[in-house]
Amino acid sequence: MTVIAHWIDNTIAPGSSGNSAPVTNPATGAVTGSVALASVQDARAVIDAAAAAFPDWRDSSLAKRTAILFAFRELLNARKHELAEIITAEHGKVLSDALGEVSRGQEVVEFACGIAHLLKGGMTENASTNVDVTSIRQPLGPVAIISPFNFPAMVPMWFFPIAIATGNTVVLKPSEKVPSASLWIAALWAEAGLPAGVFNVLQGDKTAVDELLTNPAIKAVSFVGSTPIAQYVYSTGTSHGKRVQALGGAKNHAIVLPDADLDLAADAMVNAGFGSAGERCMAISALVVVGDIADELVGKIAERTRTLKTGDGTKNSDMGPLVTKAHRDKVASYVDAG
Template sequence: MTAPRSSTQADVIAHWSEGKLFHGTGGVTAAVTNPASGAVTGEVLLATRDDARAVIASAAAAFPAWRDTSLARRTTILFRFRELLDQRKEELARIITAEHGKVFSDALGEISRGQEVVEFACGIAHLLKGEATQNASTDVDVQSIRQPLGPVAVISPFNFPAMVPMWFFPIAIAAGNSVVLKPSEKDPSAALWIAELWSEAGLPAGVFNVLQGDKVAVDELLSNPAIKAVSFVGSTPVARYVYATGTANGKRVQALGGAKNHAVVLPDADLDVAADAMVNAGFGSAGERCMAISVLVAVGAIADDLVERIARRARELKVGDGTRDADMGPLITRAHRDRVASYIDAGIEAGATVVLDGRTVQPDGEADGFWLGPTVIDRVRPEMSVYTDEIFGPVLSVVRVDSYDEALDLINNGPFGNGTAIFTNDGGAARRFQNEVEVGMVGINVPIPVPTAYYSFGGWKASLFGDIHAHGAEGVRFFTRGKVVTSRWLDPGRGGIDLGFPQNN
């Protein structure tokens, strides 16, 4: 299996096609760094158009046989993949920590949440069942069936190199599709590790492929006629582009975009519970989560007390190398770290109050790491860039409002609708909030309301382009299409003797 690289070893990270590594024809690469040290640890190949077409062709060639493989056989391989993943997830977690920078425990948590979808897909047989009506007309039977689409693409972001792909490919594969995964070029090795695990589980060559690259690879996946559907997670501008381009080329597309998630804390809430939740949801994985809470909406006179509790807890967080005893790791790249830090300057210039400044953090890690500590900015107003922009880092903005209605309007008037939360001990207020808020995923005293795998993940407004959410029953519908068969048959009768117990093959 692929192992984490040392800081002095710069490997070439290749594609995966036809069940093996594929280096393609292009020699252009991009550096992969360890965010905790700044050292280059690998060079990932950036696919040419011909490379992309070769990988897609591998998926297309494998699809017919996989489509016709029995559901019993497909789920057997899926179960085996699940068991291997469970046994070796620490290997994968180390790769994620080395390339993304998140702490080891967070990497393990990411894998566990992805594994939930693998386990859900192991039971896909129930969701692929159709319906049947006997004698809909005289001697005429009607049945509905669901069939796979063909080769499909998954374009995943850097922040969850294992979990986000696992939102999609287990269901796609279980349903009978072949898959091309295009991971982020910032942390590409997890995808190859997963490809090797699929091979060991017995998945036929070509059913799961990895295409490394940048926009050239993405554009080929969006335009190539062999690809029938695309699942994407990333920023809203790119999600909009992926949706428009993919659908213009006749593809089914689900493009999950950005977020600016608010947490409303009402005056009756338990402030210690709320403060813990804000720290966990705001600074976990260095804030590089699409479901991170980036805006705290403090209602009424509780704001001073709540902000003080949050800042006190955040100061105690240990920032450092994810392989050490740290609570929070670095950001993914130096450029991203500097971009996030620039919003602290912008908040100060706009008149906000920096209660805790992460730029002064003293990390437990190498001096050249991409460090930015937890940051709390109070008295933020809706016109400030620190409020309007998706920062995607460990920056918690505090907006003070006087009422529940003002808090609700703040959320509903925003362009995003990914996730939100409310903290209260008032059941009536919570029930009203879940009904009135224009957001796809809602937490009540739960700061990161990511649904379990048998429910579906997705937001509203500019947080989702397309009509179908990820995983759960909606994920099964996305990776299949319905067909209705109407039939009339004579009854010739059948003979023959077989005393063996009927088997599912």
């Protein structure tokens, strides 16, 4: 069985905790791997690698950083189908959804390739009498990303290209449900020429998260996930002196007015509700219909859902499985309650 381990100093690191969790293919239920769950000591080893790499990376020229970012962008663009297949195998979303996720993440990589002009400071002469004001922008140090299961590539790529381009080092803690994409990305960074220790992967559960939130070497944390955990991440991280960006779960509503194009509205609702199996922050959780068009709209939505092909995301399905049996049972409970 494949052991999905940590990534430290541009190499696989199995860790020493002895704890692990199964990784499954949601389409088949088959256990495809075992992900290492870090101990405190494992987490500190990953953080220490990021801290050790920071001084040299901070002092690297913008030209060198940009060259590595461009190399990473080219490798990602050439091999993004590989990453999409990994996402589908562990998350369950169909390949087209997975490929779209990678493309959305790549947009931020491309933005980071042009980051140099945003790193400029400023100089104001005689802001007050004989007083000049100068501002500079400097990297913080090692930063952490705690990412959710639903976008194992896109959400981390919203953060780490910017962090790396601006001279910080990174520790990525992916969801233990979908751990393999992070290692693929780490290997791609190494191939692009990123120095050892600049991008690291810490696999694990709450033990790993707590060390990232409390270890003084970590200067900032970005999190995406459920609202209760976002509150925990924010309160714990800020109480330990860190900058924290904690994005909680979204619940979205759509309102359809009586003069709406109902075919267009029905198409939009099906795409919003069933795309990525509904496992995304922009999924529509509630539809509010105004006036006497409700029955007609419900009928159009029902008609469209009957044609959806659900199944293995690699086999020309419209919607893949939910990520775990527990998640499937939770969704089914809503149907039963209704």
